[in-house]
Amino acid sequence: MDTRLQYLQTATQLKTQAVQALYNKYAGLLLGYIVGVVNDEKQAEQYLVDTFKEVALRLEEFSKQESNEYCKLQLVARKQLSGYFETTKDCAPLNKHTTQMTLLQQQVFCGVHYHGKKTALLAAELNMTEDTVRKTLKEAFSIIRKNNGDA
Amino acid sequence: MREYINSGILETYILGCATDEEAKEVLYMTEKHPDVRDALKQLETDMERIAGQMAVTPPANTWNKIEKEIDEIILRESRGPEIYRELSQKKEQNKSGPDYIDIESESTHMRVHKVWKWVLAAIFVLGKLFLGLAIYFYLESRQAKEQVQELKTELRQLKK
Numbered sequence: 392m393d394t395r396l397q398y399l400q401t402a403t404q405l406k407t408q409a410v411q412a413l414y415n416k417y418a419g420l421l422l423g424y425i426v427g428v429v430n431d432e433k434q435a436e437q438y439l440v441d442t443f444k445e446v447a448l449r450l451e452e453f454s455k456q457e458s459n460e461y462c463k464l465q466l467v468a469r470k471q472l473s474g475y476f477e478t479t480k481d482c483a484p485l486n487k488h489t490t491q492m493t494l495l496q497q498q499v500f501c502g503v504h505y506h507g508k509k510t511a512l513l514a515a516e517l518n519m520t521e522d523t524v525r526k527t528l529k530e531a532f533s534i535i536r537k538n539n540g541d542a
Numbered sequence: 543m544r545e546y547i548n549s550g551i552l553e554t555y556i557l558g559c560a561t562d563e564e565a566k567e568v569l570y571m572t573e574k575h576p577d578v579r580d581a582l583k584q585l586e587t588d589m590e591r592i593a594g595q596m597a598v599t600p601p602a603n604t605w606n607k608i609e610k611e612i613d614e615i616i617l618r619e620s621r622g623p624e625i626y627r628e629l630s631q632k633k634e635q636n637k638s639g640p641d642y643i644d645i646e647s648e649s650t651h652m653r654v655h656k657v658w659k660w661v662l663a664a665i666f667v668l669g670k671l672f673l674g675l676a677i678y679f680y681l682e683s684r685q686a687k688e689q690v691q692e693l694k695t696e697l698r699q700l701k702k
Contacts, residue, residue: 406616407612407613410608423598426598427596436604440608444615459583459589462589469558488592510554510559511561525553525554526550527550528557
């Protein structure tokens with residue numbers, strides 16, 4: 392019984408430490424993204440808690456080295472936000488990056504980044520091909536990079 | 543290959559809005575082509591840097607909330623199968639005994655169906671009713687007997 396308890400405590404500590412390491416590194420970044428989506432810090436905090444709770448359940452995926460941890464975390468956060476995406480139609484407020492974009496680029500970037508829309512849906516909504524949506528998204532990213540002085 | 547990178551499919555993939563086929567294609571292309579892999583890595587780094595500029599510091603107690611939730615998850619994970627195992631073992635132990643219900647019990651109480659409450663209430667009310675009727679008819683009969691006795695006495699006196 393004692394051995395089992397010790398094992399449980401160790402397992403709990405290890406899992407908690409692994410999640411905490413991710414939290415320390417990326418919580419601010421994720422919260423920034425979530426706040427950008429929901430525009431409410433209290434609600435965003437709850438989504439952040441739900442996101443890291445989900446991370447604890449899927450921790451094995453984060454031990455693989457092949458892809459970026461932040462991008463994986465953002466996908467987990469998007470999954471948590473999927474219910475919110477369905478209820479809102481308002482576009483996120485413009486920021487220093489989106490103000491530099493054309494209206495079409497803003498629609499595509501906000502649709503994908505802040506509303507979790509698939510390219511097929513956006514293409515149908517904007518009456519264009521999926522290829523054009525992808526290219527527009529690429530252009531939007533190029534503008535963001537340019538703003539960051541990287542292009 | 544440059545055309546593939548410039549198509550915007552990597553951006554779509556990284557934002558999680560690519561279809562399953564597109565995602566598989568991107569994974570295949572990153573394995574086969576170092577250019578695509580490098581472009582994807584660059585994009586991931588960009589995403590992280592963009593997010594870094596928009597970062598918001600979480601409230602001080604957010605981590606405590608998450609830690610509490612994780613502890614509950616781990617406890618739930620560890621408890622679930624254990625309870626099931628213990629229950630199963632008890633069932634196994636019970637199965638080893640005889641296949642009939644032992645009705646002899648040391649308890650002085652017994653459990654009956656709820657409907658018996660109403661049956662007993664009806665028996666009680668009917669009992670009271672019959673008791674009342676019995677008393678009524680007894681008194682009636684006694685009174686009648688007394689009247690008959692009086693009449694007999696009057697008749698005897700008249701005959702004299």
